Amino acid sequence: MVKVLISDKLGDDAVRILEARKIEVVFNPDLGKDPAALKEALQDVDGLAIRSATKMTAELIEAAPKLKVIGRAGIGVDNIDIDAATAAGIAVMNTPFGNAVTTAEHAIAMMFAVARKIPQADASTKQSKWEKSKFMGRELFGKTLGLIGAGNIGGIVASRAQGLRMKVIAFDPFLSEEKANDMGVELVSLNELLQRADFISLHTPLNDKTRNIISREALEVIRPGAFIINCARGGLIDEDALAEALDDGRVAGAALDVFAEEPAKNHPIFERENVVVTPHLGASTREAQENVAVQIAEQIADYLLTGAVQNALNMPSVTADEAPKLKPFINLGEKLGSLAGQLVDGAITGISVRFAGHVSELKAGPIVSGVVSSALKPQLATVNAVNATSLAKDRGISITEEKTETSPNFGSTLTVKVETANGAFSVTGALFGGEPRIVRIGDVRLEASLAPNMLFVINEDKPGFIGALGDVLSDAKVNIATFNLGRQEAGGEAMALIALDQELSDDTLRAINALPQIKRAAPLKF
Structure with missing residues (x-):
């Protein structure tokens, strides 16, 4: 049993x-x-x-x-x-x-609480002080709400805020203009949001790109007198910097349901009168x-x-009979999507997957889900192969498939194309002995295996570049595992995928980008 x-x-x-x-x-x-x-x-x-x-x-x-x-x-x-x-x-x-509405409602409740000083007034009144003039509040009506993250929960917050007659602006690199228009939300840069918003509410996952997104630098440009609400994840706010901003008046108040370390006890920010805190109650209804x-x-x-799979974070939706045939192509699709997702710039508006050769005969759904999941992963920590396409749809990202039975140079290839407002990026891969291999990036042919740490480079095809790059890596004591080059024509633009034995430091990456032949250098993780 x-x-x-x-x-x-x-x-x-x-x-x-x-x-x-x-x-x-x-x-x-x-x-x-x-x-x-x-x-x-x-x-x-x-x-x-x-x-x-x-x-x-x-x-x-x-x-x-x-x-x-x-x-x-x-x-x-x-x-x-x-x-x-x-x-x-x-x-x-x-x-x-399952708890999206509940978390969104808590964010709205926290916004009211900090704006009207409800917890402080409650505590005072219960002590029979009746300090009516002490608790002058702020209206939400007519104010600008800035959402950092406008996905499922952020979208619900936007809808509720619009019902309160607030203007809603949002910073979300994965939200398309079309979807934002449907939501009645104005897409802006993070810097513009900080400067315009009366209330800032965070609804983004915690990852390397979002950690301390409300940083000391962000708090220096924030609109004076703004309120900050965080019912998403601890670690999105530099809590020490926030405490200073609360003390000097740059931030009028903060409502926090989550903290960098939980359970949060004897936290210094608890001492501020202009702070409302709850013990991670976002989903607690x-x-x-x-x-x-x-x-x-x-x-x-x-x-x-x-054997049915729903909302799995570490496996695609696929039956036991399909798994052996699909698994290597799912792996290939995930690697292609990951490469594209790490290199594109701006909000993704479309993802297409082209199946050529024998792979066109297989079930496309799990492969496409793997591609989309990996492409969105840099910004959406909760995305997985099961919910990837629905999350993409929620953000107005189009997902398309194309199949052809012929693949001239290989038995099967997958081509992933990711479109953004700033252009498109495509990459083609094939299986060599069952292992994923890059065979083309854009119009440039090159053959490259993938490693945990890699460097992607676009450079001018001129003598001395490889030596100069090697010198920078040598000085940083970074060893090259493999070096794969491609170009369209001599003296034009060249491209390289370089496998490294360790991660690049920020200083080393800056030194590489400072080389005169470099047009772009970006680290990759697989």
């Missing part, structure tokens, strides 16, 4: 759904707080349903020999070692849209908790009983 462990507070509905599908359920909602006991309980379970209290580390994953699926009721999976789960062949699923609990129970049951 299939067995599922619930180690966090998930609710009776989840238990009933699993038991109705003839699945044995072990319901121990406090087990996630005791890693030693959890390790023992994981020995003989096929599935695990959790919230945020259970921390599925590599050690716990290794101690679960039968585990096939981990289901997170909610969107955040920071408490799961996804790499370790993937290596162990364990599917990791979440419920990315009865309706949202019930929704995500029901969804994850159904997803786990479907996966364990039928």
Whole structure:
């Protein structure tokens, strides 16, 4: 009999759904707080349903020999070692849209609370002080709301704010002008948003590009007297810099539901009177908790009983019969999408995938999902092969497929083209011995294997360039693993994909870009 462990507070509905599908359920909602006991309980379970209290580390994953699926009721999976789960062949699923309305509503509530000083006035009044003149507030009507991130949750916040007669502007590199127009949102640069917005609300995932997006430098150009609301992720704001901006009046107030380190206790920012804080309550409504609990129970049951995959973060939607044929092409598509996604500039408006040769006979959906997921990954941490196309659709990004039965130079090729407002970028790949290989970038032919750390270069095709580049890398003690060159004509523009044995430092990258022959140099991670 299939067995599922619930180690966090998930609710009776989840238990009933699993038991109705003839699945044995072990319901121990406090087990996630005791890693030693959890390790023992994981020995003989096929599935695990959790919230945020259970921390599925590599050690716990290794101690679960039968585990096939981990289901997170909610969107955040920071408490799961996804790499370790993937290596162990364990599917990791979440419920990315179950608490969107709840989180959006909390952001609106926090906006009202900080603007009208409601928590402070409540505490004062309960002490019988009746300090009416002390708590002069601000209206939301007619003000400008700046959204940093206008995806699913940000879009709901925009709709609610428009109902309050606020003007909404947004910074979101992955939102097209067409989709923004449909939402009634004006797309602007981050700098313009900071300078224009009366209220700034963050709705973006935490990754290398968004960490401390509200930085000390950002706070220096922010519109004086603005309010900042963060119900997304801790780490998006430089909290020390925010404290200083609150003290000197550049920021009128802040409403924070998330912090860089949680649980946040004795945090210095708590001492400010113009700050409203809550303990990560964005998804904490009865309706949202019930929704995500029901969804994850159904997803786990479907996966364990039928092999169906929904909202998986580490595997595409594909049947057992299709997997052996599709897997290498899914891998190729992911690498091509990742390369394009890391190199394009500006909001993506379209992604097309061209299937040539034998691959045109295979199921396209999982391959396209892998391409789109990887192309969007640099900006959307929660994107995966299952939800990639729907997220793209939400942002007005067109997804197209083209198939041809012939591939002149190879048995099969995939060509990925990514379009932005600033132009288009295309890359073609093929399989060599089952491994992905780049065979063309744009109109330039070159043959390159992919490595974890790479450097992409466009340069003037002139003598001495390779030597100059080699000198910079040598000085930085960075070793070249492979060096792959291509060009259209002698003396024109050349292109290179260079595999490196380690990451480039910012200083080394600046030195490379300073070389006179360089037109562009960008690091790549695979």
